[in-house]
Amino acid sequence: MSNEEKNLDKKIGKNIKRIRNDRKITQKELAESLGIIEQTVSKIERGVFSPSFATLLKICEILDTTPNELLLEDSDWKDWKTEQLEQLDYSVTGLSDKISIVEDQWARADMEKKKGNIKGERFHLDTIIGMYAWTNEHYRGxxxxxxxxxxxxYLDRMTSEVRKNKISNLNLLD
Structure with missing residues (x-):
């Protein structure tokens, strides 16, 4: 076995241990889920034993992780984890903020409409459109x-009229 393979086994083992500990799973619990003995899990985590690809996939499933995460270096893993958290924060927080802002404008537009203030309603509707359309391509869309x-x-009205005429013509024939 080459040094590169040994280093890879150690990296994977170290990541399995870190993820297992993060998930609060013991070596014994992981071993039982895999159908192997606890000492084999210990050897995998120390990089002394190379599990089969099928076993690695099963470990990923049990630990709710990906093979890619098992291959990351410590510094890469920290960067990856930070990026994942930032994306999650952005997506949840960003979505919540966007909904709040747009729904506020809709509520204001509805209130102005109820008052009969067409210009006030239009102002709030334009504000919403302006949030999404800031280039000519957006306006073209x-x-x-x-x-x-x-x-x-127009087409729906036209086909409805044609259909009514067809029905009337058929009724005349009967």
Whole structure:
């Protein structure tokens, strides 16, 4: 076995141990879940024993992790974990903030509409649109959407009238 392979086994073992401890799983519990003895888990974690690929996948499943996470160096793992937390924070916090801001504008627009204040309602609707449309391409997308929507309404009315005429013609034939 080459030094590179030994180092890889040690890195994987170290990460398995770290993740297992993070998940508050004992070596004995991991061994039982894998159907192996506790000493084998200890050897894997020390990098003395190389588990099969199937065993590594089972370990990933039990520890709720990915093979990629098992291959990360300590510094890489810390960077990766920080990035994961930042993305989670951004996605949850960002979504919550966005919903709050937009719903506030909708509520204000609804209140202005209820008062009959068309200009006030339009101001809040424009604010919402402005949050999403700041380039000509965005405005083109909105314009195309409105145009397509108008065509669909027109086409729906036209097909409804044609259908009514067809029904009337069939009724005359009966």
């Amino acid at each position: 909105i314009a195309d959407y409105l145009y397509q929507k108008d065509l669909k309404i």
